[in-house]
Amino acid sequence: MSFGSLIILLTLDFRDPFCCKVVHPSPSLYSLLKFPGHERSLTxxxxxxxxxxxxxxSKDHVINVWYSHNGERLGTYDGNNGTVWTVDIDSESRFLVSGSADNTLRLWSVASGKCLYTWEFPTAVKRVAFNEDDTxxxxxxxxxxxxxxxIRVFDINREGDGSDQSEEPEFFFNPIGSKATVCAFTLIPNIIITGHESGKVALFNVKTGEEIDNNERAHSDVVTDLQLSKDRTYxxxxxxxxxxxxxxxxxxMVIxxxxxxxxxxSAALAPTRPYVLLGGGQEAMNVTTTSMRQGKFETRFWHKVYEEEVGRVKGHFGPINTIAIHPAGTCYASGGEDGFVRVHHFDDSYFKAQPYGTVDIED
Known part of the structure; x- marks a missing residue:
């Protein structure tokens, strides 16, 4: 495992009612700005x-792991021979799974960085996700x-060091119609929710491969991200x-x-606060002819209940490809086409503000 640094930003650039105060980071944190997280765009x-x-x-074939509080890079997971499209971590931080353009699904030890098992397929792996109990x-x-x-579902043998895994999937099926782009296990055993290239969102029984429900008009274009609430109910x-x-x-049902x-x-749900974070921007191929402001490379904060935009955070020099929020809601991270990971820690005004009055969020 190799070591380095992550870009970490504590300065927020909101123009909304709930965060009017700027947080000034310490010089030691600002010094990390010079170290990009990856050589190519984040996935x-x-x-x-x-x-x-x-x-x-990232598209640079590397998976990095960082300490979120200070931006220190703990190490890398090397071994992929193509773009790493997707990762997920089990609830114990013991195993990491990744999917790559080298047509592999890999199981890693989080602590050692060792690749424990590799599944090989005819085409690239675009999305991976653990179920609720990591099995x-x-x-x-x-x-x-x-x-x-x-869509394949593998049993994960958690005995021993994790290197003894079954080569064959427990369940395998081809989704009907438009190809799936994102997926996750729901709260109901063996039921997954999927997003598709056509914009459809569907529910599948992985045991039978049956599409048990769908919303063909959930979106009118490709579904790019799907993130669950903490209790997996929405x-x-x-x-x-x-x-x-x-x-x-x-x-x-669309709520x-x-x-x-x-x-x-990308879109993410803020725990403890009534906000949804959205990221995107003009397509990368057109970025060179567009200013940063026109390209709209900002993280957007929307009120979860009232469906109104309440703030934006600038920073990336290209489209935002992925957003994740700390489980405790104390900070969020964004990864961009520019190859940078940015971590923003919220100040007190974010937690105290009530732009639309008291709205209690229960996760």
Whole structure:
């Protein structure tokens, strides 16, 4: 494992009622600004369950792990031979799973950085996720080269050092119609929720491969991200159609809608506070002809209940590809096309402000 630093920002640039005060970081934290997290654009970032570690993956084939409180890089997970599209961490911070463009799903030891097991497929792995008790992993493989999009579920053997795993999936099926782009286990055993290239959001029984419910009109363009609430009873999706929505994971009912003026790549739910964070921006291929402001490379804060935008945070020099929020809600991280990971810690005004009066959020 190698060592280095992460970019960590404590300065917020809100122009909304709940955070009018700027937090001035200490010089020692500002000195970390000179160290980018990756050599190429970020694809996904995730906090562990405790929030002390932040994992980031990128098109540079590398997975990094950082201390979230000070930006120190704890190490790297080397071994992939292509873009690492996706990562997830179990609730004990013992195992890490990753999916890559080298057509592999890999199981890693978080502590040692060792690759414990590798599953190989005909096409790239675009999304991975643990279930609630960390005993299963679901993964989506790409539709390409004559192969259909496939969803596989693997049992994770947690005995011993984790290197003794079954090569064959417990469940395997090809989703109906439009290919799946994102997925996660719901609260109901063996039921997953998926987002699709067509904009559809669906529920599948992984045992039978049956699509048990769907919302064909959840979005009008590709679903780019799907993140669950802490209790897995609802989720937020983002899409290239410039809209994010909160869905009930039992019946796919749309609960809330957040309409922006820019394509969205990621959406996250803030715990303890009534906010949804959205990130995106103009397509990367057009960025060189657009100013940072016109490209709309900002993290947007929307009120979860009232569906109104209440603040923005600038910083990235390209589209924001991924957003993650600390499990305790004390900070959030964003990863961009510019190759930087930025961690923003909230000041007291964020927690005390009530822009629309008292709204209690129970997670």
């Amino acid at each position: 996904q970032i995730k906090f562990n369950a405790e929030g002390d570690l932040l994992f980031s993956c 299963k992993v679901v993964c989506i493989t790409e539709q390409r080269m004559g192969y259909q999009c496939a 989720c937020v999706t983002s899409s290239k159609d410039k809209i994010a929505r909160i869905h009930d994971t039992k019946n796919l 809330k809608t957040y309409t922006t003026e820019t394509p969205l790549n």
